[in-house]
Amino acid sequence: MSTLADPRAVAETVTDPELPMLTLADLGVLRDVRTEGDQVVVEITPTYSGCPAMGVMRADLVHALHRAGFADVDVRTVLSPPWSTDWISEEGRRKLAAGGIAPPGAAPRHTGPIPLSLGPTRRTATCPECGSADTEELSEFSGTACKALRRCRSCREPFEHVKEI
Structure with missing residues (x-):
């Protein structure tokens, strides 16, 4: 060694x-x-x-x-405890934003079973280009299953968002 x-x-x-x-x-x-x-x-x-x-x-x-x-x-x-987007470091979040990908917000907290939701998921993300919070989800899935495709209503730029889990 x-x-x-x-x-x-x-x-x-x-x-x-x-x-x-x-x-x-x-x-x-x-x-x-x-x-x-x-x-x-x-x-x-x-x-x-x-x-x-x-x-x-x-x-x-x-x-x-x-x-x-x-x-x-x-x-x-190692599967336990399961990974959470909360484990992404502050440096990692900065690198995501610098790469044009909106970092995730805080992961949802559950005590007990996770409730089944059949309606649309309501996520928000700040535009990594202009910083506007006025964004819309275009697709729940993007280049990978852990990212969604969004668009900024202010600067009109599309961007990916790492989904909170």
Whole structure:
């Protein structure tokens, strides 16, 4: 095992494949990095069940740690507690806005079962271009399932919004 690199510092440089302006640490999916003997153990949590980016995240972490000299790397998926958009760091939120994507607001709080809502979801987002709060949702889904497509009524620019979960 390499003594030249800190495995956590290496893992914290790996970017998200769907939001490449963010590292996995910015996004809050990087849960733990530790050594167990000569093995580096990394724990990550998916943003939602069935996230198709998990395989790429896992492979990118393994490759980055191998390049840094760590031969034995085990990337594990941790499901509890489930990921929340509240785990996105302040730096991550700043990077999203700078990349033209509205960061999420506070995640909804539930105590007990989550109520089923069959009506339209009411989300709000501030335009990352002009800062106006007067925006509308064009589609509940965008380039990825965790983002919605919105448009600013003030500057008319379309933008993506990371949905609160």
